[in-house]
Amino acid sequence: MFALSILCPLGLAGLALAVPSNRWRPWLLPLAAAANLVLTAGILRRAGTFRGAGWVALDPAGALVLGLLAVLFGVCSFYTVGYLGHRQERSNRVFCACLLAFLSLANLVAWSRHLALLWVALEATTLAAAPLIYFNRNRRSIEATWKYLLVCSVGIALALLGSFFLAYACLHGGLAPSLHLGDLLAHAPRLSKPWLHGAFVLLLVGYGTKMGLAPLHTWKPDAYGEAPGVVGALLAGGMTSLAFLAVFRAFQVCAAAGEAAYARGMLLALGLFSMAAAGVFVVRQRDIKRLLAYSSVEHMGVLALGLGIGGAATAGAFLHLVNNALAKGLLFLCAGNIHRAYGAKTTDEVAGAARRLPLSGWLFLLGLLAATGSPPFGPFQSLFAIGRAALEAGRPWVAGSFGFFLLVVFTGMGATVLAVVQGPPSPAARSTAYRDGLLTGAPLLVFFGLVLLLGLWLPPPLADLLRQAAELVEGAG
Numbered sequence: 179m180f181a182l183s184i185l186c187p188l189g190l191a192g193l194a195l196a197v198p199s200n201r202w203r204p205w206l207l208p209l210a211a212a213a214n215l216v217l218t219a220g221i222l223r224r225a226g227t228f229r230g231a232g233w234v235a236l237d238p239a240g241a242l243v244l245g246l247l248a249v250l251f252g253v254c255s256f257y258t259v260g261y262l263g264h265r266q267e268r269s270n271r272v273f274c275a276c277l278l279a280f281l282s283l284a285n286l287v288a289w290s291r292h293l294a295l296l297w298v299a300l301e302a303t304t305l306a307a308a309p310l311i312y313f314n315r316n317r318r319s320i321e322a323t324w325k326y327l328l329v330c331s332v333g334i335a336l337a338l339l340g341s342f343f344l345a346y347a348c349l350h351g352g353l354a355p356s357l358h359l360g361d362l363l364a365h366a367p368r369l370s371k372p373w374l375h376g377a378f379v380l381l382l383v384g385y386g387t388k389m390g391l392a393p394l395h396t397w398k399p400d401a402y403g404e405a406p407g408v409v410g411a412l413l414a415g416g417m418t419s420l421a422f423l424a425v426f427r428a429f430q431v432c433a434a435a436g437e438a439a440y441a442r443g444m445l446l447a448l449g450l451f452s453m454a455a456a457g458v459f460v461v462r463q464r465d466i467k468r469l470l471a472y473s474s475v476e477h478m479g480v481l482a483l484g485l486g487i488g489g490a491a492t493a494g495a496f497l498h499l500v501n502n503a504l505a506k507g508l509l510f511l512c513a514g515n516i517h518r519a520y521g522a523k524t525t526d527e528v529a530g531a532a533r534r535l536p537l538s539g540w541l542f543l544l545g546l547l548a549a550t551g552s553p554p555f556g557p558f559q560s561l562f563a564i565g566r567a568a569l570e571a572g573r574p575w576v577a578g579s580f581g582f583f584l585l586v587v588f589t590g591m592g593a594t595v596l597a598v599v600q601g602p603p604s605p606a607a608r609s610t611a612y613r614d615g616l617l618t619g620a621p622l623l624v625f626f627g628l629v630l631l632l633g634l635w636l637p638p639p640l641a642d643l644l645r646q647a648a649e650l651v652e653g654a655g
Contacts, residue, residue: 179221180234183244183285186213191278195271203274204259210278211248211255214285218248222639233292233358238646242496243423244288245643249628250415250503251281253621257511258408260617264518272309280306280412287420293341293357296424297334300388303417304330310412311405322400329397333387337424340380344431347373359427366434374432378441381428382448388421389478390471391448392455399459402471403523407514410467414474414510415503422481422499426651429485433651438488445486446576452479453583460590464524466513469594470506473549476587477502483580484564485651487571493648494563500640501556501632505549508625511618512542516598519612525594530603537614539599541622546595548629550588556632 190210197203221236222245236244258277262270283303290296304327312323344362345355350370356362362369387394402410432441456476463469477498484495515538516531517523531539548555551562561584568577 179217179224180289182217183214183221183289184282186210186217186282187278187285188282191275191282194274194278197271200266200270201263204262204270206274207255207258207277208252210281211252214281215248215252218245233295234286234289235291236289237291237650238643239423239426239496239650240288240290242499242643242647243419244285246419246500246503247281247284247288247416250412250507251284253507253624254408254411254511256617257514257621260615261406261408261514261518263617264612268313268315273313276306276309277412280310280416284416284420287423291359293344293359293362293427296427297338297341300337300385300420300424301334303420304334304388307409307413307417310409311401313406313409314404316404318400319404322397322404326397326401329394330388333384333394335384336380336387337384340377340382340384340428343373343377343380344369344428346370347377359430362431363434366431367436369431369435371435371437374435374437375440378428378432378437379444382425382441382444385421385424385428386448386482389418389425389481390475391478391482392452392475395452395455395475395478398475399468399471402474402510403465403467407467407510407512407517410470410513411507411510414470414506418474418478419499419503422478425482426485430651438651442486442488445482449479449481449483449486450576450579450583452476452482453580453587457583457586457590460587461593463590463594464526466516466523466525466528466594466598467510469591470509470513473509473587473591474502474506476583477506477549479583480561480564480580483576484560484567487564487568487573487576488652489567489571490648491564491567491571492652493644494560494567496644496647497563497632497636498557498560501560501629502549504625504629504632505545505555505557508541508622508629509545509549511622511625512538512545515612515614515618515622516542519610520603520607521610525597527604528598528607529601530599530607532599534603534607535612535614537619538622541626543595543599544626545629546591548626548633550591551584552588554630554633556629559633559636 286299347369351368390398459472484491
């Protein structure tokens with residue numbers, strides 16, 4: 179099962195490089211996504227049998243991310259076929275191959291039980307995503323790609339140094355150096371505390387850069403702003419989830435060593451700072467894709483905050499991981515359609531989207547309500563769970579700051595999105611040929627249905643997985 183999960187999309191990536199037809203090549207994406215969905219469903223049904231002592235195994239946190247990636251990539255794959263149908267002037271050979279390679283490597287991150295393997299797989303997703311950001315091949319996209327590579331490379335270098343610190347914490351504690359998660363968790367109380375503290379700081383900063391936690395988020399606005407909408411959806415919902423899983427692994431070791439309080443303090447600080455920074459940049463933001471990038475910074479802050487608060491907030495953070503991926507998928511695909519229809523993405527040139535593109539325009543507005551935590555959508559449930567857990571943990575200042583920053587972001591995003599949706603479209607926008615189609619419209623409805631469903635009803639298997647993922651750290655330290 180593990181080998182198929184990795185090799186199937188990787189083999190199709192190779193096939194994408196070989197297929198000569200620019201028109202038919204994108205259909206390899208839904209083919210891979212359907213096979214991956216079926217395979218992942220089978221894996222999750224037998225998840226308990228994949229827990230083991232090897233370098234690759236699935237615990238509840240890994241299983242949750244694996245399932246989330248399968249759904250996210252599955253919906254985005256059909257949209258990509260429709261999107262590339264409008265971009266026939268450009269070869270999609272590298273684009274399709276990199277998307278499939280990204281899926282394979284992302285699955286490997288979810289399976290990894292060895293921190294060195296996790297680091298390699300996560301770094302490889304960085305490289306696979308770079309050509310996706312550069313797809314439009316203009317000056318701004320190449321600047322965004324280089325910035326993304328440079329900043330993320332610095333982050334991943336710090337994460338590598340953190341991994342070395344962790345191995346040395348074993349050595350200094352009289353143990354054989356190891357980066358296997360099972361060994362680290364089993365012998366965590368014997369790890370050298372100063373080296374463990376240093377390792378967690380470096381791993382949090384390193385993988386936090388990949389998550390886009392402020393002040394390490396500087397690559398996000400440019401990369402999300404210049405990449406095609408579907409790439410933004412996969413980065414905001416997929417890659418950031420992988421980076422959060424890596425931070426969670428580091429936190430697991432700290433919790434097992436009895437140092438959870440040390441790690442929680444830093445997570446709280448970075449979480450609140452990220453939300454505050456996002457609030458500053460969201461207000462009066464005119465570029466809709468950069469707006470979504472700063473919204474992603476805010477949501478990464480929410481995830482860090484949930485893990486930092488602990489208790490019921492940990493399960494809330496995992497639920498928010500799922501909600502954020504679905505809501506961002508909806509918003510980025512809507513923004514991509516609006517960008518294609520107007521040939522622009524700032525409020526200076528984009529208005530009246532509800533008339534020009536009724537499906538994308540209205541779903542963009544509803545996606546705003548979902549992403550900012552309005553009922554009855556899924557993010558409301560996860561944000562409420564985190565806020566309530568903060569109060570129950572006796573942290574009213576955290577709960578108050580959390581609520582205030584949410585309100586600031588809601589206000590800032592609302593002003594921009596309303597400016598995009600309301601009013602009459604310009605004559606230039608009405609004259610363009612782009613319209614909502616089946617392949618570029620149906621995936622939006624699927625994301626919208628899922629994010630609404632999670633606000634009204636939490637499927638019991640998902641609820642069990644969230645509880646089990648939270649139990650990996652709660653009570654451990």
